[in-house]
Amino acid sequence: MSLFHKKTAISVQTVRRLPQYLRVLYNLHAYGRLLVSSTELAEETQVPPIVIKKDLQTVHAPSKMRAGFKVQGSIEAIENFLGWNNLNKAFLVGAGHLGAALLGFSGFKNHGLEIVAAFDTHPQRVGNEINGIHIYHTAQLKSIISEKKLKIAVLTVPVSAAQGITDTLVGCGIKAIWNFAPVKLNVPADVIVQQEDIAAGLAELCARLKAHE
């Protein structure tokens, strides 16, 4: 209603729920289902039907009155909203167990992310391939990032190495870092850091366990 073009800020919570819906929708689509109601989606997720209805409405998922949301159209709406219909090229630094797990997870291609290179310093890892992705030595970071024009980093290095690598990445003009190391990274204001903190999940579990007793 404002004359000014207000940036429609969609809540973080909504955004984080979208992948759940997407998984169910993929399944339904594979079974040939054309429509799904918010109540049915609610059964397949932990999310209350009204929340689902609102979330799908905010990403403009198409629907049919009385019949539910269109499966295919909702998939497209969510993918489009998240930008998951065209792949972002990314690279991974730190090809240890966690890094290898992420490299091995082909599902990212459904999630808008294509990891095209990996880096490590460990001589036994450099030169190998995981899931078709070559592991370069970290010394080559700068040249390969600029050569392949990469903007998104997945950081799975030990805590002790995280800030140092980050400084290098920032120097390479990286736009976003998906950080799995449990440290706060210092970056310039225009670099996005998405922090993944599994201790948070564990804390939640422990709190629920205590409350349950």
Added chain:
Amino acid sequence: MSLFHKKTAISVQTVRRLPQYLRVLYNLHAYGRLLVSSTELAEETQVPPIVIKKDLQTVHAPSKMRAGFKVQGSIEAIENFLGWNNLNKAFLVGAGHLGAALLGFSGFKNHGLEIVAAFDTHPQRVGNEINGIHIYHTAQLKSIISEKKLKIAVLTVPVSAAQGITDTLVGCGIKAIWNFAPVKLNVPADVIVQQEDIAAGLAELCARLKAHE
């Protein structure tokens, strides 16, 4: 103020922020610092000082007027709140890359979790040890769970195996499952499932990237 003993429900958000504070507090403690203000903690985390003040107050972290929160006492308050001062014994199912990453992460001992056994079906993995933790065959789940009286499972199996294993675990009387497989698990109401969904983090990153453009 109520005569009834109302269960003080602490918000999930607060619980999930606690580990961040804990990491900073451990560092400060290692440097011999006795007090820290919420403003200083705010600089070391992404969290606004008022939120930190409130969070620490809700876990009854001790403080000194005008001087800040007591470092050691705050550590104890958080650990105590989360039950991280005495270790919960847990086991892991699925010793692939992700499982191996979690087994290799000794930091869980600071987080109230001690993984004492791992399980897999892969012949090349069964019988090995990772970080001193033995990998048993999944066929031994039942006997070892009851022998060691384990109540908490960490689930890092492929999606296709997750529900089947879960049914077995429920049959063994497990109390909680920390689930890294991107599926909703069907469990009885008295079993806690803590869902870890890295697609949620990726979705958040993508939304922020889009908003940033």
Added chain:
DNA sequence: TAGATTGTTAATCGATTAACAATC
């Protein structure tokens, strides 16, 4: 002392939930 801080209550904001109309 002045000023930085915690302590505590109130105000704001935004997400969730409820309510009900519209639809097929």
Added chain:
DNA sequence: TAGATTGTTAATCGATTAACAATC
């Protein structure tokens, strides 16, 4: 038709934020 569902607006709830007193 009746009933299940989406569409849309209002109400509720709870987390965050602000405000200011108390303290050393």
